[in-house]
Amino acid sequence: MGLAGRQSADYAVIGAGFAGLAAARRLAVHKPQARILLVDAQRVGEGASGRNSGFVIDLPHKFALENPDPAFKQRLLRLNRAAIAQLQSLIDNHGIACQWSHAGKYQGAVGERGLAYLAHFEKLLADLGEPHHSVDGSKLAGILGTSHYSRAVFTPGCYLMQPAALVRGLARCLPENVELLENAPILRVDRDGTGGYVLHGANGAIHTRSLLLGTSIFTREFGYLQNRLLPVMTFASWTAPLNSEQCKRYKGTFDWGLTPADHAGTTVRMTQDRRLIIRNTYRHVSKYGRSVDSAMRERIRAGHRQAFLARFPELADLEFTHTWGGVYAISRNFTNFFGQLPDGAFASACDNGVGAAWGTISGTLLADYAVGAQSSLLDDIQAVTGMPSLNPPEPFLGIGVRSRIMLAAWQSRSEL
Ligand SMILES: Cc1cc2nc3c(=O)[nH]c(=O)nc-3n(C[C@H](O)[C@H](O)[C@H](O)COP(=O)(O)OP(=O)(O)OC[C@H]3O[C@@H](n4cnc5c(N)ncnc54)[C@H](O)[C@@H]3O)c2cc1C
Structure with a gap:
C-alpha cells in the first residue's frame, strides 16, 4: 500500500531495510497501543538490504578490527551477536524461509x-x-x-541467508500496530511548528510526533548529516x-x-x-x-x-x-552515526557496508533510545558510534x- 491522503502516526519510520524494519518492530514492542507507520520508497527487498551477498557477520569488520581498544571490539561483537540472535529467533518463530544457516x-x-x-x-x-x-x-x-x-x-560465527527472502519475511511478520507503506517515497520532511514532523509524499502526508530514519545513505537527502556520508x-x-x-x-x-x-x-x-x-x-x-x-x-x-x-x-x-x-x-573515518539529529529526529546511518547485522541491531536500539529505554547494548552502541567526518x-x-x-x-x- 502506498501513501495517500493525510495520515497521523505516533511514530514514523522511513526506510524498510534491516534498520527500519528492526526499529519499527521494537517500537511496537515498547508501544503496543501506538500507531507506527513504516514507509519505503520501494518495495521491501529492492533496497540494499535485499540485494546484498547474504553474510550476517559477527566479527568487527575491516577497520573496526584494527581498533587498538579490545573493549571497543568486544562491544561490536556483542552487538553483532545480539543482531544474529534476534534474526534467528524471528526466523524460527515466524518460519521465514530464507536459506538461513550457521555456515561460518x-x-x-x-x-x-x-x-x-x-x-x-x-x-x-x-x-x-x-x-x-x-x-x-x-x-x-x-x-x-x-x-x-x-x-x-x-x-x-557468521550466518548466511538469502537477503531478499529474509527482509520480505521480516516485513510479513511485523507486529499488528506497524503499518507498512511501500512504493511511497518521502519527498520532503518539514517541522509542523508544534515539535512534530510532516513527511510529504506525492499523494499524501504523514503527521507524526516522532521520526526515526533507517534511510542509510539517503539520510542526506533530507538535509541530515550533509557532506558526511x-x-x-x-x-x-x-x-x-x-x-x-x-x-x-x-x-x-x-x-x-x-x-x-x-x-x-x-x-x-x-x-x-x-x-x-x-x-x-x-x-x-x-x-x-x-x-x-x-x-x-x-x-x-x-x-x-x-x-x-x-x-x-x-x-x-x-x-x-x-x-x-x-x-x-x-564515512571517511569509518564511523557509524547512531542517535539523535539536531532537530530531534533519530537516525542510524552509515553502516560501512556490513549492514545486515548492524542495521538490525542499530534499528532495534534506535527504537529503545527513542522511547527512553536503557540497556547495556544501548551503552555499547553509543560507545562505538560517533560523527562521520x-x-x-x-x-x-x-x-x-x-x-x-x-x-x-x-x-x-x-x-x-
Ligand atoms: C552487492 C552488495 C553486497 C553486500 N553484501 C553484504 C553482506 O554480505 N553482508 C552485510 O552485512 N552487508 C552487505 N552489504 C551492505 C548491506 O546491504 C547494507 O549495509 C544494508 O542493507 C544497510 O541496511 P539499512 O537498513 O541501513 O539500509 P538500506 O537497506 O539501504 O535501506 C534504506 C531504505 O530506505 C529507503 N529510502 C531511502 N530514501 C527514502 C525516501 N525518501 N522515502 C522512503 N524510503 C526511502 C530505501 O528505499 C531503502 O529501502 C552489501 C551491499 C551490496 C550492495
Whole structure:
C-alpha cells in the first residue's frame, strides 16, 4: 500500500531495510497501543538490504578490527551477536524461509598480497581470543570446488541467508500496530511548528510526533548529516542453479561463503539452492543508481564473469542469470552515526557496508533510545558510534574517492 491522503502516526519510520524494519518492530514492542507507520520508497527487498551477498557477520569488520581498544571490539561483537540472535529467533518463530544457516565464513587469499592480509587477520583474531582455523589450498578445493585459493581462515560465527527472502519475511511478520507503506517515497520532511514532523509524499502526508530514519545513505537527502556520508555501490552476479550434470562436475560442497582477505578482492558464495554468487567492484555513485549506465553495468558483469571463470573453469557453460548493485553509506573515518539529529529526529546511518547485522541491531536500539529505554547494548552502541567526518567539497571528493577505489582495485588484482 502506498501513501495517500493525510495520515497521523505516533511514530514514523522511513526506510524498510534491516534498520527500519528492526526499529519499527521494537517500537511496537515498547508501544503496543501506538500507531507506527513504516514507509519505503520501494518495495521491501529492492533496497540494499535485499540485494546484498547474504553474510550476517559477527566479527568487527575491516577497520573496526584494527581498533587498538579490545573493549571497543568486544562491544561490536556483542552487538553483532545480539543482531544474529534476534534474526534467528524471528526466523524460527515466524518460519521465514530464507536459506538461513550457521555456515561460518572463509576469509580467502589467492596471491602474496592476500596471504599477507590473511596473516594479519589471524593475528587480530588471536589477540581478540576469537576462534578460527586455517584451511590450506588443497583442503579448501574440496570444500569450495576450486583450487584458486592458496589458503583461507575459517571463522565459525557468521550466518548466511538469502537477503531478499529474509527482509520480505521480516516485513510479513511485523507486529499488528506497524503499518507498512511501500512504493511511497518521502519527498520532503518539514517541522509542523508544534515539535512534530510532516513527511510529504506525492499523494499524501504523514503527521507524526516522532521520526526515526533507517534511510542509510539517503539520510542526506533530507538535509541530515550533509557532506558526511559517501555513497558507494558494489555489485554482484549469480548463476542459474547448477543442474545435475553440472553438480557432478563441481567438486565442492553446497552452502558456503568466502570473503576476500584483501577487502578489495572478490566475495564468492555457493547457495543452498546451488547458485554461485560473485561480488566485487566498488563505485562512488554521487547520483546513486543513476550513476551507473549500461556500459558500466556490462563492464562490471564482464569482470564478474572473469572472476567466475578463474575459479570455476570447468563450469564455463553455467551462465549468470542476474547482475545487480546496491548503494550503501561509508564515512571517511569509518564511523557509524547512531542517535539523535539536531532537530530531534533519530537516525542510524552509515553502516560501512556490513549492514545486515548492524542495521538490525542499530534499528532495534534506535527504537529503545527513542522511547527512553536503557540497556547495556544501548551503552555499547553509543560507545562505538560517533560523527562521520566531513567530506571535502566536490569535485575533490569524487576525484579522491575514485582514485582510491582504482588504486585499491589495481593493488588487489591478484585477489579479484
Ligand atoms: C552487492 C552488495 C553486497 C553486500 N553484501 C553484504 C553482506 O554480505 N553482508 C552485510 O552485512 N552487508 C552487505 N552489504 C551492505 C548491506 O546491504 C547494507 O549495509 C544494508 O542493507 C544497510 O541496511 P539499512 O537498513 O541501513 O539500509 P538500506 O537497506 O539501504 O535501506 C534504506 C531504505 O530506505 C529507503 N529510502 C531511502 N530514501 C527514502 C525516501 N525518501 N522515502 C522512503 N524510503 C526511502 C530505501 O528505499 C531503502 O529501502 C552489501 C551491499 C551490496 C550492495
